[in-house]
Amino acid sequence: MSNGERAGLLLSAGMNSGRRRVVVTGMGIVGPLGLGVENVWSRLIAGENGIGKISQFDASDLPAQVAGEVPEGPREEGKLTLSEWVPTKDQRKMDRFIHMGLVAATEAVEDSGWKPQTEEEKCRTGVMIGSGIGGLQTIYDASITVHEGRAKRLSPFFIPSALINLVSGHVSIKYGFQGPNHSVVTACATGVHAIGDAARLIMFGDADVMVAGGAEATVCPLGIAGFCSARALSTGFNATPQQASRPWDKDRDGFVMGEGSGIVVLEEYEHAKARGAKIYGEIIGYGMSGDAYHITAPSEGHYGAYRAMRSALQSAGLTTADINYVNAHGTSTMADDLELEAVERLFGDDAKKLAMSSTKSATGHLLGAAGAVEAIFSILAIRDNVAPPTLNLDNPSRESVIDRVAHTAQQRPINVALSNSFGFGGTNASLIVRGV
């Protein structure tokens, strides 16, 4: 980075110095590594793998037959028993992605201890939970009903079950949060955009507390078949599912779909301090860009990723020297090396000191929930000074000075972390977090 660029960053830091600070006071995850933030994190750090044969439907006639599914079972074992989280009679009124969002949001809200009492407090608490795709299985089922000539039998809950912003709706209804109720739809960048945008609502004064993140559940015939047709999924590891997600490895052949949700409770710093809330970390930078190039492929050199990261650094008033860990988008596709190249170009000499890993190697790609789950991993990496591993990185297709944390987690000082998410349509988002 040139001196001129550095000066520019310092200037923007000065401009931002008066803004309201946003901290994370609650977190929730449900995903392929199970239920509960601490459970999922400890399994991730231990190098465990959440990918398996698809069990929710018979995928034997599809090219891709592996996925990261939420394990079902008792809560004590870190698994999901849905009826403990969503009343049975309400379950059929919501698609599975809403179930996932409700589980993680409940976990996050309870973890935060935030219980608004007054009307004013409720009106200052909002929700911004997105999804990349929404209720795909619900739409599939309803289509069949109509196709069979039974349109009049279509459930009145079909539309509210499939709508993406209904996760935000259900969370607000459950807790009485009457502040901004919003939702994000930016494919695989949804989770980062939701957290970044929600943080800005707090900075801008629209709310004091925001429940933010992403939810996804597209391990269904239409979801798997659709991404197969786009040649995006791994198909060569159906017999060895745990080797299928292998970011940067020369044998990678596509991403592995995951399902679940990651949700955080964001809170204005003084508000959190005043109520004695536990503070996990602070959202200090957020950057976005568009490729303006292709509907599914990033451009040569991934300049969109480069600009999103650079813009996040600018909003944080930091330089690349300050970043210790990058949680990569790294989906286990050909694009992995383009992201790597963009990080190398941005970081220059600072790349040598950097740890960067792709936790999708263990969870698969949770699409619209990925960015939120990975933001949580980034915060925990700072808390514990641990870089989570990139599993299956046996032979990198491209050498790099960046330590990609192959196979096993690394204990190393991490004060500031950057998390990347990129989506179809050429949308890019980067988030920067630090400890408090």
Place this chain on the structure above:
Amino acid sequence: MSEIADKVKKIVVEHLGVEESKVTPEASFIDDLGADSLDTVELVMAFEEAFNVEIPEDAAEKITTVKDAIDYIEKQKAA
């Protein structure tokens, strides 16, 4: 209790997730059994499906209690 009444009760229990003892003939779907307007639409659809009857919109609007549903279906079936 008639076979129809039994079946109606079962459908209500299933769809509204309420205890069987609460599903008395006089119970109102909305006031007593916690249903909202979408629940009642779905309930009427379930009756149509289970009893193979058509319940037109204006008739459906008048079905507000368990007894209303039983009476309507019994009348349709007798006709």
